[in-house]
Amino acid sequence: MIDLTFPLSAFLGYGAARRALLCTLVDPTLRGVLLSGGIGTGKTALMRSFGGFVRRHVDPASPFIQVPVGVGDDRLIGGIDLDATLAGGARRSRRGLIAEANGGFLFADDLPLLDDLALGAIAGALEGESIICEREGISSCEPSRFVLLATMVPSERSMPEWAADKVGFLIGSDMRADADAVHALIARLDAFSRAPASFDDGYREREEMLARQVAQARLLHPLIVPGTMVLTEIAEWALKLNVPGNRADIFAAKAARAHAALRGVRMIEEADLKFAIATVLAPRASNVPEESPSSQSPEKSPVPPSPDDGEQERQGERQSAGEDQEGGEAREEEESGGEGREGDRGDERVYDAIDFNAPLPELAEFFAESRRSTVAGGRGSAEQWRRGRHTRSVQRQHTGRTIAIGATLRAAAIHQKDRPADDARRIVVRRDDLRVKKFRERAGTLFIFCVDASGSMAMNRMREAKGAVTRLLQEAYIHRDSVALVAFRGADSELLLPPTSSVERAKRSLDILPTGGGTPLASALAKVYALSMAARRKGLDQTLVVLLTDGRANVPIAESPAGMIMEVRRRHVRQELEGLTASFRREGIRALVVDTKQTYGARSEAVRLAEMLGARYYFLPRIEADTLANVVREIARR
Amino acid sequence: MKNLSQGGPVYPFVAIIGQEEMKRALILAAIDTAIGGVMIMGHRGTGKSTTVRALAATMPRIKAVADCPFHCLATATAGLCERCVDPERTHLITGMIDVPMVELPLGATEDRVTGTIDIEHALVHGQKRFEPGLLARANRGFLYIDEVNLLEDHLVDLLLDVAASGFNIVEREGISVRHPARFALVGSGNPEEGELRPQLLDRFGLHASVETEYDVPRRVEIIKRRLRFDDNPFAFISEWEPETEKLRKRIASAQKLAPNVRLDDPQLALIATLSAELGIDGHRGELVIARAARANAAFDGRRGVTADDIRSVAPLALRHRLRKDPLEMSDPGLRIVALLDRLIPSRGAQ
Numbered sequence: 002m003i004d005l006t007f008p009l010s011a012f013l014g015y016g017a018a019r020r021a022l023l024c025t026l027v028d029p030t031l032r033g034v035l036l037s038g039g040i041g042t043g044k045t046a047l048m049r050s051f052g053g054f055v056r057r058h059v060d061p062a063s064p065f066i067q068v069p070v071g072v073g074d075d076r077l078i079g080g081i082d083l084d085a086t087l088a089g090g091a092r093r094s095r096r097g098l099i100a101e102a103n104g105g106f107l108f109a110d111d112l113p114l115l116d117d118l119a120l121g122a123i124a125g126a127l128e129g130e131s132i133i134c135e136r137e138g139i140s141s142c143e144p145s146r147f148v149l150l151a152t153m154v155p156s157e158r159s160m161p162e163w164a165a166d167k168v169g170f171l172i173g174s175d176m177r178a179d180a181d182a183v184h185a186l187i188a189r190l191d192a193f194s195r196a197p198a199s200f201d202d203g204y205r206e207r208e209e210m211l212a213r214q215v216a217q218a219r220l221l222h223p224l225i226v227p228g229t230m231v232l233t234e235i236a237e238w239a240l241k242l243n244v245p246g247n248r249a250d251i252f253a254a255k256a257a258r259a260h261a262a263l264r265g266v267r268m269i270e271e272a273d274l275k276f277a278i279a280t281v282l283a284p285r286a287s288n289v290p291e292e293s294p295s296s297q298s299p300e301k302s303p304v305p306p307s308p309d310d311g312e313q314e315r316q317g318e319r320q321s322a323g324e325d326q327e328g329g330e331a332r333e334e335e336e337s338g339g340e341g342r343e344g345d346r347g348d349e350r351v352y353d354a355i356d357f358n359a360p361l362p363e364l365a366e367f368f369a370e371s372r373r374s375t376v377a378g379g380r381g382s383a384e385q386w387r388r389g390r391h392t393r394s395v396q397r398q399h400t401g402r403t404i405a406i407g408a409t410l411r412a413a414a415i416h417q418k419d420r421p422a423d424d425a426r427r428i429v430v431r432r433d434d435l436r437v438k439k440f441r442e443r444a445g446t447l448f449i450f451c452v453d454a455s456g457s458m459a460m461n462r463m464r465e466a467k468g469a470v471t472r473l474l475q476e477a478y479i480h481r482d483s484v485a486l487v488a489f490r491g492a493d494s495e496l497l498l499p500p501t502s503s504v505e506r507a508k509r510s511l512d513i514l515p516t517g518g519g520t521p522l523a524s525a526l527a528k529v530y531a532l533s534m535a536a537r538r539k540g541l542d543q544t545l546v547v548l549l550t551d552g553r554a555n556v557p558i559a560e561s562p563a564g565m566i567m568e569v570r571r572r573h574v575r576q577e578l579e580g581l582t583a584s585f586r587r588e589g590i591r592a593l594v595v596d597t598k599q600t601y602g603a604r605s606e607a608v609r610l611a612e613m614l615g616a617r618y619y620f621l622p623r624i625e626a627d628t629l630a631n632v633v634r635e636i637a638r639r
Numbered sequence: 640m641k642n643l644s645q646g647g648p649v650y651p652f653v654a655i656i657g658q659e660e661m662k663r664a665l666i667l668a669a670i671d672t673a674i675g676g677v678m679i680m681g682h683r684g685t686g687k688s689t690t691v692r693a694l695a696a697t698m699p700r701i702k703a704v705a706d707c708p709f710h711c712l713a714t715a716t717a718g719l720c721e722r723c724v725d726p727e728r729t730h731l732i733t734g735m736i737d738v739p740m741v742e743l744p745l746g747a748t749e750d751r752v753t754g755t756i757d758i759e760h761a762l763v764h765g766q767k768r769f770e771p772g773l774l775a776r777a778n779r780g781f782l783y784i785d786e787v788n789l790l791e792d793h794l795v796d797l798l799l800d801v802a803a804s805g806f807n808i809v810e811r812e813g814i815s816v817r818h819p820a821r822f823a824l825v826g827s828g829n830p831e832e833g834e835l836r837p838q839l840l841d842r843f844g845l846h847a848s849v850e851t852e853y854d855v856p857r858r859v860e861i862i863k864r865r866l867r868f869d870d871n872p873f874a875f876i877s878e879w880e881p882e883t884e885k886l887r888k889r890i891a892s893a894q895k896l897a898p899n900v901r902l903d904d905p906q907l908a909l910i911a912t913l914s915a916e917l918g919i920d921g922h923r924g925e926l927v928i929a930r931a932a933r934a935n936a937a938f939d940g941r942r943g944v945t946a947d948d949i950r951s952v953a954p955l956a957l958r959h960r961l962r963k964d965p966l967e968m969s970d971p972g973l974r975i976v977a978l979l980d981r982l983i984p985s986r987g988a989q
Binding site: 130 | 647682683684685686688742743744745746747748750751752755756758759761762763765770772773785786789812829830831851852853855856858859861862863865866869870
């Protein structure tokens, strides 16, 4: 008997997500649904309830495999089965979760929290429809066609794009939009948990109807042939949204077709197209148009047509990021039009980075130091016995270390002829056979650049600041460090670039960063703090925060209720900063404050900020006039 | 049917639309493995891995010793394994096999890549015996690494060493083995997911870059073909089989012809001038252009290399060898093309 799960048809909201899930039943080559939304918005509940629906009403035999957070590689990919090997006296392998999901569903809550190897294995299996295991003496390739159901919390680590791209549907949760729906859903969930059976009875008919809809759609699906006009429209939308690659087009066509089949029509219509664009193409829109802006039509907007049934559906994370890029200007104008907020608001504009030729020896030295400490040892030593990626197995004192099973068995195997086996144990392993795993920590340092893009920075040398970051990025490239970029301006800070080793991407995000608005320093520090902690959890101990600012914070995280007195607001800002900087000191997060003020002054706010953070302070040197001239010429030549 | 690999039906190479540079690079590397493999870099979702997998299914079958784990060619005079090199080898049975296409999965452990002691054999017989790994399986074929920038550095180093020497030397757990491991290394990845060390890039013979297809009618055709393939892969594969067979024959004859293609002095001079003007260190680039240009001529059925051959392979062979400004966004291949246009007065001239 399957445990009762909350009926799928009792769900409120999540219209697009529910339809996307049903589409994967019609066409499993859509590969899956990645649902992104805040904590406690019911993402996991929806996935579970879908799983229950499938097993009870659609495909009772199809596997529904959950990937636990922190799953080991062996469990996920497969590997040697120690129990069976020891008992049987011969090598036995054990299937991994990915192979077990063949023909069904793989469910991963908080998918981006898996490490890159695990993500890579899942993404590779999605694409190759098989899972190859070449580990610890086991060599196998098993078919693995499955649909991936995954959730993520956007404020935590974001999903690497190469992995997200292999899933058809990328959907943002819409629960924030409608408080009434949340309340109604909570009430229903509550009613269900009090009396599951009777609640379930109340929805049985609807669940069965939904199942019939799926069954009919499966029959209808092969008869629908997307015509050239429909496909042209998809391709044009993909171009308009600047979706990288051509895989998304294929997913969109499949999504439209499956959606039409679910609606019981034999032709792809407007509603199906809208659904496909909203759930497949729009979330993949890249926020950096690669064509020159002039070639884009002025009304170009990444906001897709809203799906048919009137439910307000928020799009995926990246899409809203795109909106910020595009629509930011208008919003900012609106804000600055509002009267009397504190903070100097220059006109918003994008400043080019200056080629920064001024010497940065001190800064470079600081970088070198942080790197040396990476190699030197301590928590971040390059090779460890517990964490990181398993690189090789060695014979070594094994107390408290992870035993490498394959290597140990290989060491023991050769001696078995000479070791009398008793009945219970077919293989005798002695102490000196034991091999332990040697791991390697991720190399390099994570540099978190936190750039003040507020209005005051327009005066305070934004171009030099960008130039300096560019120089430092080049440094990072040479040493294979990874970088993240946080910018703060207006009402809020923004994670422009999650940790990546791609300097190209960092440079691009920096280039298009506009300046203007207030200085929400606390919000930025909070984001930086979360990033460093997340990096630590992932075993990347060496982080260095580089904060470029003039230090004049004036926007609190908790936005003041209207009419808050100036004094109170200032106090808020100060208190937030004190709290946050204390956390930085407590956790020993290393930071560097680069002062971008016009002139150096010992009483600069940036000096004060550096003290509060326990950070190094550095005054960004001025660029000599002739250097500047050279630079201008250089830029003009390009 | 050939288009069946470990994972199921494979999309036919000849049905892939566009991406001419990647396809040409792979074909050249397949004609002459001494070119040194291909690195494919580009946007996600542009069919990189589809194309590589498709290539293997297009390759002409090869003759190999029947039960040799390294697929030795019995008539070869060099690059044979210890068993096949034995004078007794006249008795060996040979047969036709598919060109090995070995995929190196992320998370592979070193023992499976290089090969290690055969645990089963050790348990049963108490003897050490070598169990070949992925490098052995890839001999005379392709070794493919998707998302190459996610692979551990120490594994990449190992692969490049073996790819360069043609032999895998295993010294571990009390066994000592040296076996042939000659393969074309193919890597693919997205530069946005992390950079590759320049010294690794340099070890790949050719470097193809792929971009999203922007032409709408072509995009539509891509979707149409893919939908038809996914709906009925076998019908789709047989539909394209005549084309596939044509390409297969063309590659087979190019493989025979390539070693005999002439490379005359004017062309050699052009190659040397090109590398000198671009300021490329070392001579690996020049060698690769020469080999690739011959393969290119052979693929077109010609017996002599022309300036046009050099023009079409030079960006592939040199793109990743230029001194790179890490923040330079434009394709360095364009620089090479511009220089070639200057060096070669008119198309087809000597």
